[in-house]
Amino acid sequence: MLRNELTDRQRQIVLMRYYEEQRPIDIARQLGVAPSTVTRSLQRSRCRIYRCMRFYFDYRRMRMGEDD
Template identity: 40%
Template sequence: MRDRLIHFSDLNSDKICFERSIMNGESNSENRKKALKVLMNVIENDLTDRQRHCVLEYYFNHKKMKTIASELGVTPPVVTRHIQMGAAKLYKITKHYM
C-alpha cells in the first residue's frame, strides 16, 4: 500500500483527525493542536529557507506559484519543485507523529 500525502486545511482537518482522536480518547481539537504544533516545528526547523518560504506562502497565505516565483526572482517550476520537496519532507517527518 502506498502512502499518500494528506493536506491539512480548515475543510478537512476535522475529518482527518476524527478517527485518531476516537482511538486515543482525545478530543478532536486537542489532536488538531498537536498536529499543527508538529507541522510548524518541522517547517521551522527542517525545511530549507526557500522550501519554507514557498510552502508557507502557497499553503498558508494561498498565493499562486507565479506570484511566489516573481517575488523570489525564479521560474514557477522552481517554486513547484521547492513546494514538492518541502511537502515530501514534511510528510516523511510528521507521519511518525500522527
C-alpha cells in the same frame, strides 16, 4: 519539529503558498525564480513534511503500544 526540516527558502515558499494562498507563478515572480523552481520546492517540502509527520505518528503509535 518541522522548523528544522525545511530550508528557509522552502519555509518561505510553503508559507506564501498555503498561508498567503498565492499561486506558484506569483511566488516565482516575487522571488525572481522560475515557476518550476517553486513547484519543485513545494513538492520537496511536502515530502519532507510527510516523512517527518509519519515518523512522529509511527513513534507515538509504538510508544502507546509499549504502555499496554
